[in-house]
Amino acid sequence: MNSALSSGATPRLELDGTTVRIGHRHGASPVDDALAAVAAPIVGEVGSGQPERFRTCASETCRWTFYDASPTGRRRWCDMKTCGNRAKAARHRQRAREESRPRS
Numbered sequence: 001m002n003s004a005l006s007s008g009a010t011p012r013l014e015l016d017g018t019t020v021r022i023g024h025r026h027g028a029s030p031v032d033d034a035l036a037a038v039a040a041p042i043v044g045e046v047g048s049g050q051p052e053r054f055r056t057c058a059s060e061t062c063r064w065t066f067y068d069a070s071p072t073g074r075r076r077w078c079d080m081k082t083c084g085n086r087a088k089a090a091r092h093r094q095r096a097r098e099e100s101r102p103r104s
């Protein structure tokens with residue numbers, strides 16, 4: 001994160017005639033600038049927010065990372081429309097198989 005932040009565009013004061021304005025100096029490449037722009041809010045949240053809310057999706061086939069902004073802070077899936085629904089459907093199928101087994 002620090003590497004991404006330090007290689008991006010940096011703000012600087014620039015003299016424009018008789019007025020001073022805020023400009024910026026680009027990083028080594030547009031990719032570095034983009035990575036720094038993505039890293040900045042993450043670093044801000046980790047430093048002042050709730051870093052434990054950065055999670056990895058509970059799906060073994062996904063492992064996407066996300067920030068849990070839910071009120072309860074108990075989110076497990078990157079997205080309920082994809083990984084969350086797949087997990088719910090798998091639990092439902094498992095329960096249905098268990099209930100349809102003959103009992104001995």
Ligand SMILES: [Zn+2]
Nearest residue numbers: 057062078083
């Ligand atoms: Zn996921």
